[in-house]
Amino acid sequence: MAATGASHAQDKKTLKVGISVGNAEQIFEVVKRVAARDGLTLDVVVFNDYQLPNAALASGDLDANAFQHQPFLDNQNKARGFDIVPVGLTITAPLGFYSRKIKSIDALPEGASVGIQNDPSNGNRALLLLQSAGLITLKPEAVKNNNATPLDVVNNPKKLKLVTLDAAQLPRSLDDLTIASINNDYAEKAGLTLAKDAVIKESPKGPYANLIAVRQADKDKPWAKRLVAAYQSPEVKQFIESKFNGALVPAF
Numbered sequence: 001m002a003a004t005g006a007s008h009a010q011d012k013k014t015l016k017v018g019i020s021v022g023n024a025e026q027i028f029e030v031v032k033r034v035a036a037r038d039g040l041t042l043d044v045v046v047f048n049d050y051q052l053p054n055a056a057l058a059s060g061d062l063d064a065n066a067f068q069h070q071p072f073l074d075n076q077n078k079a080r081g082f083d084i085v086p087v088g089l090t091i092t093a094p095l096g097f098y099s100r101k102i103k104s105i106d107a108l109p110e111g112a113s114v115g116i117q118n119d120p121s122n123g124n125r126a127l128l129l130l131q132s133a134g135l136i137t138l139k140p141e142a143v144k145n146n147n148a149t150p151l152d153v154v155n156n157p158k159k160l161k162l163v164t165l166d167a168a169q170l171p172r173s174l175d176d177l178t179i180a181s182i183n184n185d186y187a188e189k190a191g192l193t194l195a196k197d198a199v200i201k202e203s204p205k206g207p208y209a210n211l212i213a214v215r216q217a218d219k220d221k222p223w224a225k226r227l228v229a230a231y232q233s234p235e236v237k238q239f240i241e242s243k244f245n246g247a248l249v250p251a252f
Contacts, residue, residue: 012223014041018053018065021046022185023248027091028066030239035230040223042230050119050167057215058082064218064227066090067185069208071146072121079120085219086211088228089251091240093184094206095125096198100174105133105199108178110158115173115180116150118164124148125208126181133200135160184247194247209251 019028025046032042045062047053053065054076064087068076076082102108116126127148130136137155142148150162165173170180171190179199182192194201202208212231214224230236232252240250 012063012221013039014043015063015223015227016043016045016061017227018045018047018056018062018067020050020053020067020185021048022188023093023244024067024185026243027236027240027248030236031231031233034233034235035227038226038230040226040230042227048168050122054080054082054084054213057084057213060215064212064214064224066210066212066231068213069121069210071124071208072119073211073213075120083216084213085216086213087219087224088212088232090210090212090231092204092206092209092249092251094194094202094204094247094249095122095129095181095183095208096187096192096194096202097126097129097179097181097200098171098174098187098192098197099177099179099199101178102199105135105179108135108158108160108199111161112158112178113161113163113176115163115165115170115177117167117170117181117183119167120147120149122167122181122183123164125202127152129181129200129202130160188247195245204246204249 028044035042053067056062057065073084077084117123124146127138131138136153138148139152139154142152167183168186170182171186174180212228218224237250240248
């Protein structure tokens with residue numbers, strides 16, 4: 001019975017895949033079509049909170065998820081004891097700072113309120129972007145270890161007020177903040193585009209490629225490889241490149 005069960009698990013025909021709200025929903029419509037041609041049905045579950053998809057995967061409610069980059073996964077595995085691993089890359093979504101009050105970062109006033117994500121990996125990423133724009137200086141050790149927090153700011157010439165909020169809350173707080181770091185999927189949902197609306201933005205060649213993740217026990221299963229192959233197909237790559245004009249970039 002055990003052997004039969006293991007064989008059945010390896011030959012799954014339907015997968016439950018967790019993704020984040022926004023652009024990923026459009027991409028996965030194409031991924032689903034490609035997977036279906038290979039006899040694989042994808043049941044896509046959409047989340048609007050970054051803290052939920054890994055918990056759902058770890059508990060067995062999902063077979064895979066596709067919403068995070070490696071630093072985020074590393075932090076979640078360490079903090080929450082998950083045993084989740086990457087099996088393939090998807091897209092890079094350059095991070096941007098947005099504003100309803102200024103049109104250019106040169107107009108950022110002294111004492112401005114600056115919203116950043118309160119999760120360790122995206123908060124670190126936002127601080128690195130502020131440093132790259134010359135607005136703050138971080139402790140070199142924090143930069144090296146990719147774990148910077150507001151406590152690691154050693155130089156802040158404009159006396160910026162760093163406000164940490166949940167990633168999903170940042171778009172809704174734009175009216176109360178001067179600028180805010182907003183992840184691409186939440187920006188899209190709020191009607192913001194990286195190319196037109198961001199006052200600071202990452203290089204598309206940054207280290208934050210998103211990935212497809214599964215439980216460690218499933219990383220070598222045939223269905224995991226088929227899921228990755230469907231995402232990394234020429235059809236999906238062409239869709240990303242033509243649809244998002246550099247706001248999302250294929251990482252494969």
